[in-house]
Amino acid sequence: MTSKVKVRRPLKPRDLPRRSIRFLVVGLLSSCAPHLQAPDTTVKTTTYLPGQPVTPAPVPAAWWTLFNNPSLNSLETQGLAANPSIGAAQQTLRAAQDAATAANGAYLPQILLGGASQPLATRAAYPAGPNSAPAYTIISPTGTITYDFGLFGARHYTYENGAAQAAYQNAELDAARQTVTGNIATAAITYAGTQAQIDTTNAMIGAEQHLLTLLQGEFTAGAIPRLALLQQQSLIQTTEATLPPLQAALTQAQDRLAILTGQLPGDFTAPPLTLDALTMPARLPVVLPSTYLANRPDLRAARATVAAQNASLGLAVAKLYPDISIAATGGLAAETLGTLFEPSAGLWSLAGNLLAPLYEGGTLHAQKDEAQAQLASALYAYKEAVLSAFGQAADTLAAVQNDQAALARATEAAQTANDAYQLAAAQYRLGAADYTTVLTAETTAAQAALTVTQARTNLDLDAVRLETTLAP
16 A cells, blocks of 8 residues: 655746735735724823922932932942842843743744644554555654734734733832832931930930939038939939830831841841931922823833733734634655655645634623723723822922921021020029929920931931932
8 A cells, every 4th residue: 555645736936926915915914903092191280289380300210329328328239139029020020021022922933843733753554454555654754834914903912012011010120129229218217317316315314314413412412302303313214214115116227227138137237327427418309290200110000001901902802803824834754764855755735724703702892892991990090190199299299398397497496495404504503593494494405306306307208208209
């Protein structure tokens, strides 16, 4: 029994124009995407706060350098390099990029050796036929090339969807960086502010202890009653009682810095950080709304979601139209290895596949309507994100302005309270004022000093929030 392998004739010159026209038509269809109205993501605004124009000054990407503090700069560098959340966001972005490449690759020629479900070479044994012919084998190494044209926008919107998903993850990576750098700056300022409160409290205890020494001398001499001595001791003990919570807050801030920079708390030592070493910029930079909308990570992510949903709608529409793919198979087939490479052993085939929806129970139209609803939802979510972003900008701007005024007033009040305390103490030593006056003035001055420290810390913290709110 002999095997007959069908060998198709080679193309002749007269076949080329006809086949070229066919491929040209298919190529044109593959680029024919249904027109979709571009989603409107424009926002018209000119100011953050009512009646106040925006100062057109850029916010640098490394905004923390505005504080001109080497220790803070070092912590930020460590955090950007070692924080686990940033590393996770980087890998998620990489996965999104690879997924987009894989999805786009489906519309490129697929070349396989051995076919989709065959090995590279097959060897089949056939039993004897009716004429008692002996069994024989056929060796057939083949290859297959398939190509999906991605008609009616399928290719275009697949690419757009993948690009939008990658853009979303890229924005999420920038958001992770922004969150980490903002949290590091917040923890560093909290650490410095808490240390300043501890130093101020210790200074208060020193002053109170000095006055107690004077009172003890006067009590020994019988010049004052024991009540005045006990009142001063009580004041010192009350002040000392505020130190343990401050020490706990200092430790918590230090541990927070360790975690944010990718280190165990036990292995971390906080660098020297003081409020006085954090230089506030003379003018806090603020960007124009258009730049703000273009660069803020959460708004970029929201716009990318809109773009992805728009592409999903395009894919849903493309499924309503026919899809054409081709498959070409070629190879060799022979009964023996010796004849496998003879001209007569060659074989090839070219087939086209047309998939056109005729009736699918309304599934495809329902999927298109679902995609339209998801796109509308994404647009509403984007508008909500814009409103929230501008609300945050307005809040932080107002907070910084109020903090600046509060610090100025607190500084003036502290200076006045300290002058009053010094005057009361001098008059007490001269016998012109009683102890109650000195005690009241001392308490007021101590509280005013703490208020200045807290006001300075609040201003620095709100400045960080402003920078992270507006930073690209």
